[in-house]
Amino acid sequence: MIIEQADVIVTSPDRNFVTLRLVTDEGIVGLGDATLNGRELSVVAYLQEHVVPLLIGRDAHRIEDTWQFLYRSAYWRRGPVTMAAIAAVDVALWDIKAKAAGMPLYQLLGGASRTGLLAYGHASGRDLPELFDSIRHHQSLGFRAIRVQTAIPGLRAVYGVAAQTQVSGKRYDYEPAQRAALPVEEDWDTRAYLRHVPTVFEAVRNEFGPELPLLHDGHHRMTPIQAAKLGKALEPYDLFWLEDATPAENQEALRLVRQHTTTPLAIGEVFNTVWDYQQIIREQLIDYVRSAVTHTGGITHLKKILDFAAQYQVKSGMHGPTDISPVGMAAAMHLGLAIHNFGIQEYMRHGEATNTVFRQSFTFEDGLLHPGDEPGIGVELDLEAAAAYPYQTAYLPYNRLLDGTVHDW
Numbered sequence: 001m002i003i004e005q006a007d008v009i010v011t012s013p014d015r016n017f018v019t020l021r022l023v024t025d026e027g028i029v030g031l032g033d034a035t036l037n038g039r040e041l042s043v044v045a046y047l048q049e050h051v052v053p054l055l056i057g058r059d060a061h062r063i064e065d066t067w068q069f070l071y072r073s074a075y076w077r078r079g080p081v082t083m084a085a086i087a088a089v090d091v092a093l094w095d096i097k098a099k100a101a102g103m104p105l106y107q108l109l110g111g112a113s114r115t116g117l118l119a120y121g122h123a124s125g126r127d128l129p130e131l132f133d134s135i136r137h138h139q140s141l142g143f144r145a146i147r148v149q150t151a152i153p154g155l156r157a158v159y160g161v162a163a164q165t166q167v168s169g170k171r172y173d174y175e176p177a178q179r180a181a182l183p184v185e186e187d188w189d190t191r192a193y194l195r196h197v198p199t200v201f202e203a204v205r206n207e208f209g210p211e212l213p214l215l216h217d218g219h220h221r222m223t224p225i226q227a228a229k230l231g232k233a234l235e236p237y238d239l240f241w242l243e244d245a246t247p248a249e250n251q252e253a254l255r256l257v258r259q260h261t262t263t264p265l266a267i268g269e270v271f272n273t274v275w276d277y278q279q280i281i282r283e284q285l286i287d288y289v290r291s292a293v294t295h296t297g298g299i300t301h302l303k304k305i306l307d308f309a310a311q312y313q314v315k316s317g318m319h320g321p322t323d324i325s326p327v328g329m330a331a332a333m334h335l336g337l338a339i340h341n342f343g344i345q346e347y348m349r350h351g352e353a354t355n356t357v358f359r360q361s362f363t364f365e366d367g368l369l370h371p372g373d374e375p376g377i378g379v380e381l382d383l384e385a386a387a388a389y390p391y392q393t394a395y396l397p398y399n400r401l402l403d404g405t406v407h408d409w
Ligand code: GCO
Pocket: 037, 176, 217, 269, 320, 321, 322, 323, 346, 396
């Protein structure tokens, strides 16, 4: 089966998405997500200029060979742009293969290892009443595990906290990137954060009891010793995980954090190959792999990372914010359903406009996601609907410390 056509589709229903659409000589269509939040057009160019010409005429069934060809023949390996582009090709080819087989993709990955995927939602609040409301709202949507983010007294705006309450009703979700010509600037003070966060988790545990799994994202802002301190301070509140405690580049930093706390650690949403994980998995410095299929070379490469992780009792915790498109989310669900070492799936929920552009077959019931049983990954892209939402410039925000220094975020 030959790849005859390859198009890169950019659409911005609620936010920007980049989708690779492959068509074979048998008329089978495969979709892959190539969305790199705030840097979308770099992947569009990489795909259009350098990858699409290589795909036309290739055998659509040779997924591993195509992966190795795109990774090795470029000479320039790794990096978020390259690995998002390769991921899109990889997922589109898995979609095609599963459609050709007449099976949902998870069947080709070994079949279901569970009935559904435990998902966590994002609760946030500027104060405790708003946060409690947001947690209850997520519970009413069916979530059985909740990420908790909070504003910090003295800081104007903190990432991951819904910024305003709308007049027509409460707003419980934040959008990672803002549609604007320049990135929004936020302020940051780690000492204020370290003082405040444990008090919030104490209040949440008192209100919601010991059973509800709670997660927290530190967004790469702490030094190892600060992260160790936070992990220790949060131990009484029994977190499911503390995410991105330190900047991700330095794998050794996690040794110090690990030596000081039993709070489980998750990391990796900005990683893109197994090399970013090698040391921290082998030394068992983390508990959860946060990579998305979309940013880690697709199903082919992320499955290898997760199989490696399984040898060390490290589980999956795949990235699932709104900037992973419905195509990327579907791929994650098929992979998560099939692997043995599934941990939890992040699920931020897309907006209505996005759901009209991408027709999806997944279900979310009783807190569990399931990718559905349509052949392939179970997502169709409505080209006409997509065309109605052209690209819009959008950036992630960034941080400055109170003295004006640019900080990690
Ligand atoms: C998460 C995140 C996101 C990312 C965003 C970047 O854990 O879901 O940290 O909010 O910041 O997806 O593109």
